[in-house]
Amino acid sequence: MTTPQHPDLGASFEQSRSGLRDTHRRSLMRTLFLVTGSALVAFGCLQILNGYLWLAAGEFVASVVLFLGVTRINRTPHLQAWIYSYLVTGFSFALLIMLVPDASVAAFVWVLMMPVLAYLLLGKKEGFLLSAPFMLAGCVTYYFHLEFVADARSMIDLLNMMLCAVLMLGFIHLYETRREEAEQRLFTLAQTDALTGLSNRASFQSTLARTIAESARSGTGFALVVMDIDHFKVVNDTMGHEAGDQVLRDISHRLTERLRTTDSVGRLGGEEFGLILRDVKPEDSFELMDELRQRIADNELKYGEALIRVTASFGIAHYPEDGTEAETLFRVADHCLYSGKRAGRNTVVKAGVAAIRSPRRTSKQHV
Template structure:
């Protein structure tokens, strides 16, 4: 059984709620820190020549903090706090610059970049919560900056600012919502076996690894089961691959109907399925698999004019008795599965064979 490393896509999706994978988010944050710090140093020099020494000092201090944080973003476990601190300080700085007497009207364009940075680094919900109030505050500051808006020209300037801000906010919110939906669909496709709708091999392996980690922490046993449809090749050879696909879908449906909500099932490839039975010992797992075996054997499958009789063989491995690592569990379950096949198929092969008469 190939146990090559597969990324846990569920965890990846959680990490990408900010619009970026975690490593990309870190890289972007480092770039923003570096660029912002460099730009602040330039503006600090200009502000000093412009007569605003206090602003220059603040910009130099902020640049120093950004340069200090840039290399630490690569591995810090507190990336979210760094991002929030950066965005809140940056947005506050934008507002402060706009409040400076004789501020350039061009300073107000920085308000429009707020939702872009917030949604990209924080995601839809947190991006809205952070950027919304700052955008509103920016529009209010611009209103007071204009002073008398009785003239048509001043009203046009205010409307341009408000409308552009609203459009930018709505656009980023819609974009992020669509991106999340699209990524969710992609992750589901990447995790799902297209034929049966069950978890695919990569998803099953990542779930098994996560189950082992959880069991190590809680010291709770679970059982890994390998299941194989008996004589599946004969179905494909005699009735065609469409009939074989139909059988796979029906077996997948049967597995989903019988298993508990805490259990997990996936198609590992071909006619082979894997099951993870959580919080259970071999004896109880055997009874469940024996019931499932009988359920499959008694299921009447009709494909066109043909009635298809299907049976399945099962091999079981108990964690941690049969191994603490995924490779060891797969090996033991495989051994019992093929022991059951050699003994005549349509049976459950288990390490607790001596406890149940008739079991392999």
Template sequence: METSHHSDLGATLAQSRSGLRDSHRRSIMRLLFLVTGSSLVPFACLQFINGFWWVGAGELLASAVLLLGVWHLPRTANLQVWIYAYLVTLFAFFLVIMVLPEASVSAFVWVLMMPVLAYLLLGKREGMLLSLPFMIAGGVIYFLHLGHIGSAHALIDLLNMVLCGALMLAFIHMYEVRREEAEQRLVDMAQTDALTGLANRSNFQGTLNRTIAECERSGTGFALVIMDIDHFKVVNDTLGHDAGDQVLRDISQSLTERLRSTDFVGRLGGEEFGLILRNVKPADAFELMDELRQRIASRELVYGEVSVQVTACFGIAQWPDHGRSAETLFCIADRCLYSGKRAGRNRVAGAGAGQASRPRELLTGRAG
């Protein structure tokens, strides 16, 4: 049985922020560092000319740090720290240039950039938590900059600033909420078998890889089970594919009803299913699968005027006794599965300890 090598979409989504993977965020941060660092040089010169030497010196120092960051960002393991340091410093700088004497009114437009950058680089929750306090501070500074609000003109300026900032934040937040929902639906569709609602092959492979990594750290074991419905082609050929689909849905329901909350099940393709039984001993895994085998064999499915009964074979491989990699476990479980089929079907077959290349069958049940 060939294993899937598709990327783990669930893990990728969990590690992404605002729809951007870390590689994309690094690229954006390098561009921001380059543009900001280069732009600060002429601004620093203008600050020196205007007499604000301390602001100019700070801008030149920040420019040097940012241009060095362009080189360092691709390799740093602390990307999140760099993003926070950049955004907090940048937003604080926006506030500083607003409170300077004779500050230009145009300086206040930078308040509107705060939610854009924060949401883009940090996502919905962290983006709002970071940008909102700075935007409120910017609004207060603008209010103080206007002085006494005694004229309609000054009041209009204040309302324009407040309304525009509030709408900018609200629209970006609404967009991010809808984007996350749409992305989650797409990931669910990409990881779910449409017919049964179980995890699909790619999702199952990703979960298996994560389970192996977790067990490597904790030292616990698990069982990989491959299950195949006996003579499923006969159901499709005699009753039609609708009946076959109903059988697959019924089998899926049996699997999810019996397994523990810590276990995982997926449809690998056709009439083949995969199960991950976490923290279970070989004897317990065999007993659980034999109980599931009997449950499936005794279940009747009514399709029109026909009563359909099916059986299934199970092949069990134990981690780490029979292998430490996903490929080896799949190979052992597959061998056990087809050993049970050759022995008469409606069987559970497990590999004996230390016999990874020649599985020892543990057979129960009647021939199918």
């Protein structure tokens, strides 16, 4: 069996704090640094003409920091800290501009940009926790900017600001919630075999790669098992594919109910399954798989008026004794599996041991 390189989709999904992966967030931050830095240079020059030298100086200093950040953002290991620094500083500066008389009568519009940037860069939870307080502070600041709301016109201005802020935050929060739900469904579909509900081949290989990395760090071992249903084609040919699907679902249930929560199981394709048994010795993995083999052989599956009985063969490879790479472990497990097939099926074979018949072995039974 060849084992092409698959990305660890689980890890990739967990590392995504928003709809953007880290590489995209870095690219966006770089663009924001460039745009914001350039805008601050222009605003600084205008503030000099406006008579606010101290404000212009602050904007020039901030622009220099942002331009330096452009050269560092792609390499920094502290991306989250950079994002928080940018957002908190930017939001605070927007509030400051609103408090400065005549600095900018339209500065309040930046309050409406707060949830957009926060949710995009931080995701739903952190985006809400950061943007909501700043938006509330922006509405309060705008209230003081109006000085008094005794007349209807001022009240309309204040209510427009508050209503827009609430709607903006609410709509973005709703959108982000729906986006996360959709991404989770797509992620589940990408990782799951539709028929059995087990991990699919790509997901199983990602789990295997992660298990190898964890075992290398901890110095522990594990067993990779490849299992194949014996003469499965007979079931499909004599009773139909629906019966074959029912057999696959039943086998999947047998596998998951017997394994530990730390173990992993997936459907590799067709009637072939893969299992990862963590922290298990070679002799223990053999006993566990032989017990599972016996449970499968003893099980009777009712399909209409017929009873279906099948058997399965298992090949076992151990990390690190039989290999330290996924491709090597799969090759060893496959070799053991087909050694058992040639020896008569309904067997469990581990690396370095010839195919043997278990004392509990039942005779082969087919449909």
